[in-house]
Amino acid sequence: SQQGEEDPQALSIQEGENATMNCSYKTSINNLQWYRQNSGRGLVHLILIRSNEREKHSGRLRVTLDTSKKSSSLLITASRAADTASYFCATRTVGFKTIFGAGTRLFVKA
Amino acid sequence: GAVVSQHPSRVICKSGTSVKIECRSLDFQATTMFWYRQFPKQSLMLMATSNEGSKATYEQGVEKDKFLINHASLTLSTLTVTSAHPEDSSFYICSATETSGAFHGETQYFGPGTRLLVL
Numbered sequence: 376s377q378q379g380e381e382d383p384q385a386l387s388i389q390e391g392e393n394a395t396m397n398c399s400y401k402t403s404i405n406n407l408q409w410y411r412q413n414s415g416r417g418l419v420h421l422i423l424i425r426s427n428e429r430e431k432h433s434g435r436l437r438v439t440l441d442t443s444k445k446s447s448s449l450l451i452t453a454s455r456a457a458d459t460a461s462y463f464c465a466t467r468t469v470g471f472k473t474i475f476g477a478g479t480r481l482f483v484k485a
Numbered sequence: 486g487a488v489v490s491q492h493p494s495r496v497i498c499k500s501g502t503s504v505k506i507e508c509r510s511l512d513f514q515a516t517t518m519f520w521y522r523q524f525p526k527q528s529l530m531l532m533a534t535s536n537e538g539s540k541a542t543y544e545q546g547v548e549k550d551k552f553l554i555n556h557a558s559l560t561l562s563t564l565t566v567t568s569a570h571p572e573d574s575s576f577y578i579c580s581a582t583e584t585s586g587a588f589h590g591e592t593q594y595f596g597p598g599t600r601l602l603v604l
Protein backbone atom coordinates (compact mmCIF):
# COMPACT_ATOMS: atom_id res chain seq x y z
CA SER A 376 0.00 0.00 0.00
CA GLN A 377 1.03 3.63 -0.24
CA GLN A 378 1.47 4.12 3.48
CA GLY A 379 1.70 0.89 5.38
CA GLU A 380 0.41 -2.49 6.16
CA GLU A 381 -2.44 -3.94 8.13
CA ASP A 382 -2.60 -7.31 9.72
CA PRO A 383 -4.16 -9.65 9.61
CA GLN A 384 -5.23 -9.42 5.98
CA ALA A 385 -8.25 -11.50 6.84
CA LEU A 386 -9.87 -12.48 10.13
CA SER A 387 -12.69 -14.92 10.78
CA ILE A 388 -14.25 -15.07 14.25
CA GLN A 389 -17.43 -16.19 16.00
CA GLU A 390 -20.11 -13.75 17.02
CA GLY A 391 -19.42 -12.45 20.52
CA GLU A 392 -15.65 -12.71 20.23
CA ASN A 393 -13.35 -9.73 20.05
CA ALA A 394 -11.59 -8.73 16.85
CA THR A 395 -8.23 -6.97 16.82
CA MET A 396 -6.72 -5.39 13.74
CA ASN A 397 -3.31 -3.76 13.53
CA CYS A 398 -2.00 -1.03 11.28
CA SER A 399 1.52 0.20 10.68
CA TYR A 400 2.51 3.32 8.80
CA LYS A 401 5.66 4.90 7.48
CA THR A 402 5.65 8.68 7.86
CA SER A 403 4.84 11.26 10.52
CA ILE A 404 1.14 11.85 10.92
CA ASN A 405 -1.34 14.40 12.21
CA ASN A 406 -4.00 11.83 12.94
CA LEU A 407 -5.06 8.30 12.16
CA GLN A 408 -8.57 7.24 11.27
CA TRP A 409 -10.32 3.93 10.96
CA TYR A 410 -12.96 3.26 8.34
CA ARG A 411 -15.29 0.40 7.56
CA GLN A 412 -16.36 -0.59 4.08
CA ASN A 413 -19.02 -3.11 3.25
CA SER A 414 -18.50 -4.99 0.02
CA GLY A 415 -18.80 -2.69 -2.97
CA ARG A 416 -19.99 0.24 -0.88
CA GLY A 417 -18.63 3.56 0.35
CA LEU A 418 -16.57 4.22 3.44
CA VAL A 419 -17.98 4.65 6.92
CA HIS A 420 -15.86 6.73 9.28
CA LEU A 421 -15.44 4.95 12.63
CA ILE A 422 -13.00 6.87 14.77
CA LEU A 423 -10.22 9.45 14.61
CA ILE A 424 -7.24 9.54 16.96
CA ARG A 425 -4.84 12.46 16.97
CA SER A 426 -1.08 12.06 17.04
CA ASN A 427 -0.92 13.30 20.65
CA GLU A 428 -3.52 10.78 21.84
CA ARG A 429 -2.78 7.21 22.85
CA GLU A 430 -6.18 5.62 23.19
CA LYS A 431 -9.74 6.37 22.22
CA HIS A 432 -13.06 4.62 22.70
CA SER A 433 -16.33 4.77 20.83
CA GLY A 434 -19.01 2.28 21.77
CA ARG A 435 -17.61 -1.19 21.11
CA LEU A 436 -14.52 0.24 19.42
CA ARG A 437 -11.19 0.87 21.07
CA VAL A 438 -8.30 2.38 19.16
CA THR A 439 -4.72 2.74 20.33
CA LEU A 440 -1.91 4.70 18.74
CA ASP A 441 1.82 4.28 19.31
CA THR A 442 3.63 6.97 17.35
CA SER A 443 7.05 5.68 18.45
CA LYS A 444 6.31 2.39 16.73
CA LYS A 445 4.20 4.00 14.00
CA SER A 446 1.39 1.60 14.68
CA SER A 447 -2.26 1.54 15.68
CA SER A 448 -4.76 -1.12 16.63
CA LEU A 449 -8.53 -1.34 16.38
CA LEU A 450 -10.38 -3.58 18.81
CA ILE A 451 -14.03 -4.46 18.23
CA THR A 452 -15.52 -6.06 21.31
CA ALA A 453 -18.46 -8.46 21.38
CA SER A 454 -18.53 -8.69 17.61
CA ARG A 455 -21.74 -9.14 15.66
CA ALA A 456 -22.45 -10.61 12.24
CA ALA A 457 -23.20 -7.05 11.08
CA ASP A 458 -19.56 -6.14 11.78
CA THR A 459 -18.54 -8.24 8.78
CA ALA A 460 -16.74 -5.79 6.48
CA SER A 461 -13.32 -4.55 5.43
CA TYR A 462 -11.58 -2.23 7.87
CA PHE A 463 -9.00 0.31 6.81
CA CYS A 464 -6.71 2.55 8.75
CA ALA A 465 -5.91 5.87 7.13
CA THR A 466 -3.19 8.26 8.17
CA ARG A 467 -3.39 11.99 7.75
CA THR A 468 0.15 13.00 6.92
CA VAL A 469 1.85 16.27 7.73
CA GLY A 470 1.28 17.20 4.09
CA PHE A 471 -2.48 16.78 4.64
CA LYS A 472 -2.84 13.72 2.45
CA THR A 473 -4.84 10.79 3.77
CA ILE A 474 -3.21 7.51 2.90
CA PHE A 475 -4.90 4.15 3.40
CA GLY A 476 -3.51 0.90 4.69
CA ALA A 477 -4.08 -2.38 2.91
CA GLY A 478 -7.12 -3.26 5.00
CA THR A 479 -8.33 -6.21 7.02
CA ARG A 480 -11.30 -8.27 5.88
CA LEU A 481 -13.30 -9.29 8.92
CA PHE A 482 -15.85 -12.09 8.80
CA VAL A 483 -18.03 -12.63 11.85
CA LYS A 484 -19.85 -15.93 11.88
CA ALA A 485 -23.29 -16.02 13.46
CA GLY B 486 -22.40 16.11 9.46
CA ALA B 487 -20.67 17.13 6.28
CA VAL B 488 -21.88 15.41 3.12
CA VAL B 489 -19.99 14.70 -0.08
CA SER B 490 -21.86 13.52 -3.14
CA GLN B 491 -20.64 11.93 -6.33
CA HIS B 492 -22.30 11.67 -9.69
CA PRO B 493 -22.83 9.35 -11.37
CA SER B 494 -22.87 6.46 -8.93
CA ARG B 495 -22.34 3.97 -11.71
CA VAL B 496 -21.31 4.33 -15.34
CA ILE B 497 -20.72 1.92 -18.18
CA CYS B 498 -18.96 3.18 -21.26
CA LYS B 499 -17.30 1.95 -24.40
CA SER B 500 -13.55 1.78 -24.73
CA GLY B 501 -12.12 5.02 -26.10
CA THR B 502 -14.75 7.34 -24.68
CA SER B 503 -14.21 9.86 -21.90
CA VAL B 504 -16.09 9.83 -18.63
CA LYS B 505 -16.55 12.71 -16.21
CA ILE B 506 -17.19 12.13 -12.51
CA GLU B 507 -18.38 14.96 -10.27
CA CYS B 508 -17.62 15.37 -6.60
CA ARG B 509 -19.54 17.95 -4.58
CA SER B 510 -19.36 19.09 -0.98
CA LEU B 511 -23.00 19.77 -0.18
CA ASP B 512 -22.95 21.75 3.04
CA PHE B 513 -19.42 22.98 3.42
CA GLN B 514 -16.64 24.60 1.44
CA ALA B 515 -13.67 22.45 0.53
CA THR B 516 -10.43 24.03 -0.55
CA THR B 517 -8.94 20.61 -1.05
CA MET B 518 -10.45 17.47 -2.49
CA PHE B 519 -8.83 14.12 -3.03
CA TRP B 520 -9.43 11.43 -5.63
CA TYR B 521 -8.90 7.73 -4.94
CA ARG B 522 -9.38 4.58 -6.94
CA GLN B 523 -10.04 1.15 -5.56
CA PHE B 524 -9.74 -2.15 -7.37
CA PRO B 525 -11.79 -5.13 -6.15
CA LYS B 526 -10.66 -6.48 -2.81
CA GLN B 527 -7.91 -3.90 -2.57
CA SER B 528 -7.35 -0.72 -0.63
CA LEU B 529 -7.90 2.87 -1.74
CA MET B 530 -5.02 4.36 -3.68
CA LEU B 531 -4.64 8.12 -3.64
CA MET B 532 -4.54 9.40 -7.21
CA ALA B 533 -4.34 13.14 -6.80
CA THR B 534 -4.94 16.13 -4.57
CA SER B 535 -7.19 18.77 -6.05
CA ASN B 536 -6.88 22.37 -4.90
CA GLU B 537 -9.48 24.98 -5.79
CA GLY B 538 -8.21 27.34 -8.42
CA SER B 539 -4.91 25.59 -9.08
CA LYS B 540 -3.53 22.52 -10.77
CA ALA B 541 -3.96 19.15 -9.17
CA THR B 542 -1.03 17.33 -7.62
CA TYR B 543 -0.78 13.78 -8.88
CA GLU B 544 0.70 10.81 -7.06
CA GLN B 545 3.60 8.95 -8.56
CA GLY B 546 2.51 6.65 -11.34
CA VAL B 547 -0.78 8.42 -12.06
CA GLU B 548 -1.02 9.83 -15.58
CA LYS B 549 -2.23 13.40 -15.39
CA ASP B 550 -3.20 13.45 -19.06
CA LYS B 551 -5.27 10.35 -18.53
CA PHE B 552 -7.03 11.53 -15.39
CA LEU B 553 -7.93 15.18 -15.77
CA ILE B 554 -8.92 16.95 -12.57
CA ASN B 555 -10.63 20.30 -12.37
CA HIS B 556 -11.50 22.03 -9.11
CA ALA B 557 -13.33 25.09 -10.33
CA SER B 558 -15.13 26.04 -7.13
CA LEU B 559 -15.04 25.43 -3.39
CA THR B 560 -17.78 22.83 -3.70
CA LEU B 561 -17.02 21.00 -6.94
CA SER B 562 -14.19 18.92 -8.30
CA THR B 563 -14.38 16.77 -11.42
CA LEU B 564 -12.34 13.81 -12.57
CA THR B 565 -12.37 13.01 -16.27
CA VAL B 566 -11.06 9.64 -17.38
CA THR B 567 -9.97 10.29 -20.94
CA SER B 568 -10.00 7.62 -23.63
CA ALA B 569 -11.06 5.03 -21.11
CA HIS B 570 -9.96 1.43 -21.48
CA PRO B 571 -11.07 -1.73 -19.67
CA GLU B 572 -8.11 -1.48 -17.28
CA ASP B 573 -9.54 1.84 -16.06
CA SER B 574 -12.57 0.01 -14.71
CA SER B 575 -12.54 0.66 -10.99
CA PHE B 576 -14.30 2.27 -8.05
CA TYR B 577 -13.45 5.98 -7.88
CA ILE B 578 -13.95 7.79 -4.58
CA CYS B 579 -13.52 11.45 -3.80
CA SER B 580 -13.14 13.12 -0.44
CA ALA B 581 -13.09 16.66 0.85
CA THR B 582 -11.97 18.51 3.93
CA GLU B 583 -13.55 21.56 5.52
CA THR B 584 -11.66 24.81 5.33
CA SER B 585 -12.70 26.35 8.65
CA GLY B 586 -12.96 25.51 12.35
CA ALA B 587 -10.49 24.82 15.11
CA PHE B 588 -9.50 21.53 13.55
CA HIS B 589 -10.06 22.51 9.97
CA GLY B 590 -8.92 19.93 7.54
CA GLU B 591 -8.75 17.27 10.22
CA THR B 592 -11.51 15.00 9.02
CA GLN B 593 -12.01 13.93 5.47
CA TYR B 594 -15.49 13.28 4.26
CA PHE B 595 -15.84 10.67 1.60
CA GLY B 596 -18.27 10.46 -1.25
CA PRO B 597 -20.19 7.24 -1.91
CA GLY B 598 -18.00 6.37 -4.89
CA THR B 599 -18.51 5.92 -8.63
CA ARG B 600 -18.22 2.50 -10.18
CA LEU B 601 -16.80 2.70 -13.70
CA LEU B 602 -17.00 -0.21 -16.10
CA VAL B 603 -15.30 0.18 -19.46
CA LEU B 604 -16.35 -2.35 -22.07
